[in-house]
Amino acid sequence: MFLDFFYGLREHGVPVGMQEWMMLMEALKQGLHGSSLQRFYNLSRSLLVKSETYFDTFDRVFLRVFEGVEGALDIEDEVLEWLKDPKNFQELTEEQRQALEWLTGDELMQQFLERLAEQTERHDGGGKWVGTGGRSPFGHGGEHPTGIRVGGQSRNRSAMKVAEERRFRDYRTDASLDIRQIQVALRRLRSLTRVGPANELDLDETIDETCRNAGEIELVFRPEKRNNVRLLLLMDVGGTMDPYYEPVSKLLTALHEERGLREFRAYYFHNCPYELLGTTAALLRKDAIPTGDVLRKLDERWKVLIVGDAAMHPAELLEPFGNIDPRRTTETRGIDWLHRIHDHFERVVWLNPDEQDTWEQTHTTRIIKNLFPMFHLSVDGIADAVRALIGAKTLGQTVH
Amino acid sequence: MNDWNDDFLRFSGTEGYITSPSLVEAVNAAIALERPLLIKGEPGTGKTLLAQHVSEGLGMPMEQWHIKSTSKAQDGLYVYDTVQRLNDARFGDGDVSDIRTYIRLGPIGRVFAAEERHVLLIDEVDKADLEFPNDILLELDEMRFTVMETGDEVKARQRPIVLITSNNEKELPDAFLRRCVFHFIEFPEPELMKRIVDVHHPHLDTTLLDKVLLKFYWLREQSELRKKPSTSELIDWISVLLRSGISAEQIEEQIPFLGSLLKNEQDTEALQAYDDRGGRYPESWQDLGPRYNN
Numbered sequence: 001m002f003l004d005f006f007y008g009l010r011e012h013g014v015p016v017g018m019q020e021w022m023m024l025m026e027a028l029k030q031g032l033h034g035s036s037l038q039r040f041y042n043l044s045r046s047l048l049v050k051s052e053t054y055f056d057t058f059d060r061v062f063l064r065v066f067e068g069v070e071g072a073l074d075i076e077d078e079v080l081e082w083l084k085d086p087k088n089f090q091e092l093t094e095e096q097r098q099a100l101e102w103l104t105g106d107e108l109m110q111q112f113l114e115r116l117a118e119q120t121e122r123h124d125g126g127g128k129w130v131g132t133g134g135r136s137p138f139g140h141g142g143e144h145p146t147g148i149r150v151g152g153q154s155r156n157r158s159a160m161k162v163a164e165e166r167r168f169r170d171y172r173t174d175a176s177l178d179i180r181q182i183q184v185a186l187r188r189l190r191s192l193t194r195v196g197p198a199n200e201l202d203l204d205e206t207i208d209e210t211c212r213n214a215g216e217i218e219l220v221f222r223p224e225k226r227n228n229v230r231l232l233l234l235m236d237v238g239g240t241m242d243p244y245y246e247p248v249s250k251l252l253t254a255l256h257e258e259r260g261l262r263e264f265r266a267y268y269f270h271n272c273p274y275e276l277l278g279t280t281a282a283l284l285r286k287d288a289i290p291t292g293d294v295l296r297k298l299d300e301r302w303k304v305l306i307v308g309d310a311a312m313h314p315a316e317l318l319e320p321f322g323n324i325d326p327r328r329t330t331e332t333r334g335i336d337w338l339h340r341i342h343d344h345f346e347r348v349v350w351l352n353p354d355e356q357d358t359w360e361q362t363h364t365t366r367i368i369k370n371l372f373p374m375f376h377l378s379v380d381g382i383a384d385a386v387r388a389l390i391g392a393k394t395l396g397q398t399v400h
Numbered sequence: 401m402n403d404w405n406d407d408f409l410r411f412s413g414t415e416g417y418i419t420s421p422s423l424v425e426a427v428n429a430a431i432a433l434e435r436p437l438l439i440k441g442e443p444g445t446g447k448t449l450l451a452q453h454v455s456e457g458l459g460m461p462m463e464q465w466h467i468k469s470t471s472k473a474q475d476g477l478y479v480y481d482t483v484q485r486l487n488d489a490r491f492g493d494g495d496v497s498d499i500r501t502y503i504r505l506g507p508i509g510r511v512f513a514a515e516e517r518h519v520l521l522i523d524e525v526d527k528a529d530l531e532f533p534n535d536i537l538l539e540l541d542e543m544r545f546t547v548m549e550t551g552d553e554v555k556a557r558q559r560p561i562v563l564i565t566s567n568n569e570k571e572l573p574d575a576f577l578r579r580c581v582f583h584f585i586e587f588p589e590p591e592l593m594k595r596i597v598d599v600h601h602p603h604l605d606t607t608l609l610d611k612v613l614l615k616f617y618w619l620r621e622q623s624e625l626r627k628k629p630s631t632s633e634l635i636d637w638i639s640v641l642l643r644s645g646i647s648a649e650q651i652e653e654q655i656p657f658l659g660s661l662l663k664n665e666q667d668t669e670a671l672q673a674y675d676d677r678g679g680r681y682p683e684s685w686q687d688l689g690p691r692y693n694n
Contacts, residue, residue: 027429027433039425046425046426046429046582
C-alpha cells in the first residue's frame, strides 16, 4: 500500500524522490504518525510534498490509495464534470443547485482572471475593475467553493474528509512547473560591470595605496558589480499566438520575476510591429506608443527579445498599409519596421513558439529568420537565445 | 492529541499563538528528523511569529537571520572585518597579528558556536538570489563550516532547530526542497480567526466581531483585489475601529478606515468606484457563498 502511494504520487507528477521517501520511512520508524491516519496524512504531506501546488494532487492520490481505511466518499473530477452539465441539474435540490452555480461560475471566472493577471497585472498595472461578464457585479469573485462538503461540521475532520475536500485545488498552477528552468536559462542574461556609486571596499587597491602612502590608511572604494543588461521584450499577442498562451505566459512570468536585470520593458504588437506598439497586451489605442519613440529612447545596447510566430499573410509584412487592424492605416511596411529595429539595436533575437520544422514552410517566417537569429520557445531555445544576446559578437548571427 | 509520546511532543503552541494540529506536527517532525522546516504561506499568516513562539514554547533562545536581496550565504557564516584590522594596524590598537579577533560570526555561526541549543530562523529566504538556498545547504546539513582565513572549524555544539520562511516570490531549488520538511500555512477560516482575534483583542463584542469578520472575508473573496487583506491587517483594523469607538451598525453600512485594510491605491479606488455606483455590501454570511455556510 505504501509503495502504491509512492508510485501513485510520482505517476501523477508530484516530484517525490528517494530522499523524501526515506525521510518518511524514518519518521514512521520513529512513530511520528502515532498510528492515526489523520496524523499520517499531515506527516506524509509535509515530508513528501514541497509545494502547495501539489497538495491537490496529493489529496487525490491519498484518497485513492487509502480509500477504505476509513470508509469515505470519493469525489473525482468526472463527477464534477458531470455536475457542470445543466441537464443533470433537474434532480437536484435547490441547495445543491446553488452550490453548483458557485462552483461552475467562479471556476470560469477564475480562469478568465488568471489569464488576465498573467498578461497584464505584472507589468503595467492596468488597474481596471474587471467586469464579471454579465453576472452580478462585484461580490462573486474569489476562490470557488472547494469541492462539495458532505454535510456535517468541519471540525475534527478525518484525514479522508480533508483529502476529499481538496481545498488546495486553487493552488494548482501547472504553469509554474518549469518556470524555474526558464529562470535558470535566463540567468545568463548577465554582463556584470562595475557601475553606480563606489560603495564596495577594494581591498587590494586599499593595501597598495596604504603602502604607497607610507602606512597612512587610504581606503579605496569601487562600484559594486552589477548586471548591466537592459532587456526589451516585443511580443506578438492575439490571433495565431493564442494557442501558445501557456509557454508564453511562463516566459513572461519568469522574465518579470527576474530581478537581476538592470531594466526591463515589454511592448506588444499583433503579427508584426508597425508604427505603434502597445504598452499592454490589450493593445488599446490609448495605451499605444510610437515605435519611433521606443527606438529613440532606448540606445543600441538594449538587448531585444521578440516573441512571435512570424507567420502572417505576406502582405502584412511586405506591402504598404499591411496592418490588418482596420483602425490603423500606415504606409510603412512591416518589414521596414523590422529592419529599423534590426539596424538600431546591436543584438536582437526572435523566439518562435511554432515547431522548428515548420519554419521553412511559411514565407514570412523565412524572411524574418534571415533577418534575426530565430530560436524555438523552449527551455533550450531560450538558453540559446540568451547566449546569442550575451555571448561574443560573432555568435550574433548564428542562425538555427 | 494526548497519545503523543513525550519524546516527540516538543512544541504544542503557546498562549499567544494559535496553531493548527498539522502545523504542530510539521514542527515536531522537523525537530525529530533534524531537518529544516520550510514554512510558506500568504504574507501575514504568522510565519515569522511562529519561530518566536517555537523558541518560546521550547524555552530556547532564537537567532534571526533576515534575508535581503543582497544577502549572501557567506554573511550567515562569518564576516572577516578587514577594514577594522587595517585601521588597528595603522593606529596600533588591538592585536593585529591574530586574525581571529576580526572574524565576526554571522547568525549561523553564532548558533553553531553557542553553548545552548537555539532556534534559527532564516526569514524570507526567497528574497535572496536564486541560488542562495543551495549555498547554505551544506552547512545546514553537516552543521559545520570552516573559516577560510584561519582554518578553524566551527561545529554546532547543539543541533539548532532551523525554521525557514518563504513568501513564494521565487521558486526554490529542488535540492533545497528535498531536504526540508514543508508546511503551508493556510489562511485561517472564520472560526480559527475568531480565536486569533481574541488573543489580540480579548473580550471583543461578538456582534461587532461577526460584522467585522463578515466584511473582512467578503473583501478577501473579491478576486479583483490585487492584495488581499491579511490577518495582521485585520488586527490593525480592529484596533482602529475600537479606538474610534465606532458602532456595529456603522460597520454594516460601509467600510470605515479602509486604509488599514487595503494598502494599494488601485484597490482602494476600485472599492470606492463600487461604492459610488451603489454596490451592495454583504448582510450575512449567506451572501458569501457555500464555503462559509455549512
